[in-house]
Structures are given as structure tokens and as C-alpha cells.
Amino acid sequence: MTSAIPNPIVLQRADPCVLRHDGRYYFTGSHPAYDRIVLRSAERLEDLQTADEAVIWERHADGPQSHLIWAPELHRVDGAWYVYYAAAPDATGRADAPGAAATFNHRVFVLENTSDDPFAPTWVERGQVDTGWESFALDATSFVHDGTQYLVWAQQDVTIRGHSNLYIAPMANPWTLAGPAVLLTRPEHDWEVAGFWVNEGPSVLVHDGRVLLTYSGAATGPEYAMGLLTASADADLLDPASWTKNADPVFVSHPEHGQYGPGHNSFTTTPDGDVVLVYHARTYTEIVGDPLWDPNRHARAQVLPFDADGNPVWGVPVPDERPVPTSTEVLDPAGLPRVPEAAPVA
Structure with a gap:
């Protein structure tokens, strides 16, 4: 099986987010140094790897936005650009209550740019999103449906x-919730609790009368996989009863194609309007050192077909058509993640 899109589309960028706007693709994702938010753009998905990358924001020297900048997402709302991202005051985990799982200390933050050009140096911080309580929070995504903007995100509740x-939750503006958080899903199935008990990385696609909400679960090795919630497009999306959760993952590792831990996806389209599934995956299972600092989760993309009934046909991660770094090529002499010169993109 081959893909019409040469993969990977961007090396060493996990948590990929691709937005198509005015005939161009805009890309962001987690930089492996976790210290900045980057942006690149191209007319074709396959040209994103060689596109110039701009740093639009850097971590603070100290305080709540000084460590582990994770999973930025670029959105266009009411003529302005927004980036949702997670940041922490430190790089250590903690347990917020006796018996609770240890987590990092991230919260969700927002950047705004009212220029037509997201590369314009006019990004401003809109601060932390008040989600209703203080605990580990990350991976915010946003979508507008029937005139209402919604935020979907991952957060820890120490009682669960x-x-x-x-x-x-609905939004009053792109950085303020207009109502309380509504729980949609918690880790409960075997595949969601492999290594870690996680539901994270949500992404939303409205298609053919349905709202598809994908997410990722488990630890970030080969067990990492994508799950699915589905609601009718005319349902009350703030009612948990409107959503149906698949018991099994819909997108998993595929050893035959050398792709492991696919997840933290986003959606975009081809120029012809076909849906494209964007996600990250590794090409090996043996990780040297802390998996957090292994940079070789590469951004990938493939067309997502639908059957005659409008159901997505998820398929499997397609094989690579471009060279990628190996597990022994991950660090430069200073100990920082790098893209090896020996891995050019065709």
C-alpha cells in the first residue's frame, strides 16, 4: 500500500497540526526541544518539510510558561489566528492527591494574531484558559459548529x-469558556490504559452529518493508538449522551509498514476537498533513554476515505516513502535533538 502523499511530511515534529487556509497549508507541532512554538507553510503537504520554519513564540525564562511547551494547535476564528498550547512551570511530575497518578504541571494557554498573515510578528499572549479547576491540562483543540465555538481538551481530575x-465547553471568546467543562470520555478500555491511563490529543471533524472526535490513549510507545467518539451534527454536543464511544481503537501501530504509536492527529483536506488524516508515528520500538526526549515522532499524512454510509475507513499507517532518522541518530554533540544530515528529504 502506498500513499498519494509522500511521508513523512515533516521530520521530528510530534503532535502535528495542519490547517489549510486560502490555498496554503500551515503547519505547527511540538518542537523536540519543547522550548518554542514554530510555524511553516507551503502550497503542498509534501513541501512542508523543506519550508522555512519560523519561531513565533518562545518559552518564558521562568513562571508557568517556562518548561515543556507541548502540542501547539493553529486555528482561524473570526478573522484572527489563535494558537492553543500547553506549558508548565517545571519539568517534573507530581501527584495532586494521595493515590493519584503522577502527572506534569501543564496548563492550557492561548496566543492571538489579528494580522492576515500568521507569520507577522504580532502574536500576543491571551493567557491561561480557565477550565474551571487547577490540574494537569493540555492538548486543547477548538472548532466552530452552528455558530458556537467549542474547546475540547485533556485534563486530570484527581477523583478519577x-x-x-x-x-x-462552549467559548465566550477564543480564550474564555462560556460554560462549565463537560466530561466526554475517561480511560476505561484496555487499550487506553496500556502503560498510562490517558485520553488526550483530541481533534474534531464535522463530516456528512456527524461530528467525529478522535483522541489518543495509552503510553507513547507502540501501544499509543487513536480512539473515536461520534455524535450527530444536530445533537447537543454538550450532552455526554449525544456521543457514542468506540470500544476499540480505530488507528493502531502497523509493524508491516514500520509505523509505531500513531496518534495525536489533526485533520485537513486536499485541494480537491478530500479529508486528510495527519498524525505522528515512530519507525522503531526500542527507545534509548527517556521517551519524552526521543525526537523521532514524525508528522505524517494520508487521505481518509469514507464508505457508502459515510463512515471513515481508517485503514493503517502507510509506509514511509522518504528517509527518516534511525534511533541512533537522535542527538547532536550538545545533547539536543537534531535532524541528521544523513536523512535528506526526497
Whole structure:
């Protein structure tokens, strides 16, 4: 099986987010140094790897946005650009209550740029999103449906076993919730609790009368996989009863193609309007050292077909068509993640 899109589309960028706007693709994702938010753009998905990358924001020297900048997402709302991202005051985990799972200390933050050009140096910080309580929170995504903007994100509730659940809330503006958080899903199935009890990395696609909410679960090795919630497009999306959760993952590792731990996806489209699934995956299972600092989760993309009934046909991660770094090529002499010169992109 081959892909019409040469993969990977961007090396060493996990948690990929691709937005198509005015005929161009805009890309962001987690930089492996976790110290900045980057942006690149191209007319074709396959040109994103060689596109110039701009740093639009850097971590603070200290305080709540000084460590582990994770999973930025770029969105266009009411003529302005927004980036949702997670940041922490330190790089250590903690347990917020006796018996609770240890987590990091992230919260969700927002940047705004009212320029037509997201590369314009006019990004401003809109601060932390008040989700209703203080605990580990990350992976915010946003979508507008029937005139209402929604935020979906992952957060820990210390009264629920696990590291993170998924919540939804309406928004008064792109950095302020207009109502309380509504719990949509918590880790409960065997595949969601492999290594870590996690529901994270949500992404939303409205298609053919349905709202598809994908997410990722488990630890970040080969067990990492994508799950699915589905609601009718005319349902009350703030009612948990409107959503149906698949018991099994919909997108998993595929050893035959050398792809492991696919997840933390986003959606975009081809120029012809076909849906494209964007995600990250590794090409090996043996990770040297702390997996957090292994940079070789590469951004990938493939067309997502639908059957005659409008159901997505998820398929499997397609094989690579471009060279990628190996597990022994991950660090430069200073100990920082790098893209090896020996791995050019065709």
C-alpha cells in the first residue's frame, strides 16, 4: 500500500497540526526541544518539510510558561489566528492527591494574531484558559459548529483514576469558556490504559452529518493508538449522551509498514476537498533513554476515505516513502535533538 502523499511530511515534529487556509497549508507541532512554538507553510503537504520554519513564540525564562511547551494547535476564528498550547512551570511530575497518578504541571494557554498573515510578528499572549479547576491540562483543540465555538481538551481530575480525561465547553471568546467543562470520555478500555491511563490529543471533524472526535490513549510507545467518539451534527454536543464511544481503537501501530504509536492527529483536506488524516508515528520500538526526549515522532499524512454510509475507513499507517532518522541518530554533540544530515528529504 502506498500513499498519494509522500511521508513523512515533516521530520521530528510530534503532535502535528495542519490547517489549510486560502490555498496554503500551515503547519505547527511540538518542537523536540519543547522550548518554542514554530510555524511553516507551503502550497503542498509534501513541501512542508523543506519550508522555512519560523519561531513565533518562545518559552518564558521562568513562571508557568517556562518548561515543556507541548502540542501547539493553529486555528482561524473570526478573522484572527489563535494558537492553543500547553506549558508548565517545571519539568517534573507530581501527584495532586494521595493515590493519584503522577502527572506534569501543564496548563492550557492561548496566543492571538489579528494580522492576515500568521507569520507577522504580532502574536500576543491571551493567557491561561480557565477550565474551571487547577490540574494537569493540555492538548486543547477548538472548532466552530452552528455558530458556537467549542474547546475540547485533556485534563486530570484527581477523583478519577488516570492521567487525563477529555472535556468540552462552549467559548465566550477564543480564550474564555462560556460554560462549565463537560466530561466526554475517561480511560476505561484496555487499550487506553496500556502503560498510562490517558485520553488526550483530541481533534474534531464535522463530516456528512456527524461530528467525529478522535483522541489518543495509552503510553507513547507502540501501544499509543487513536480512539473515536461520534455524535450527530444536530445533537447537543454538550450532552455526554449525544456521543457514542468506540470500544476499540480505530488507528493502531502497523509493524508491516514500520509505523509505531500513531496518534495525536489533526485533520485537513486536499485541494480537491478530500479529508486528510495527519498524525505522528515512530519507525522503531526500542527507545534509548527517556521517551519524552526521543525526537523521532514524525508528522505524517494520508487521505481518509469514507464508505457508502459515510463512515471513515481508517485503514493503517502507510509506509514511509522518504528517509527518516534511525534511533541512533537522535542527538547532536550538545545533547539536543537534531535532524541528521544523513536523512535528506526526497
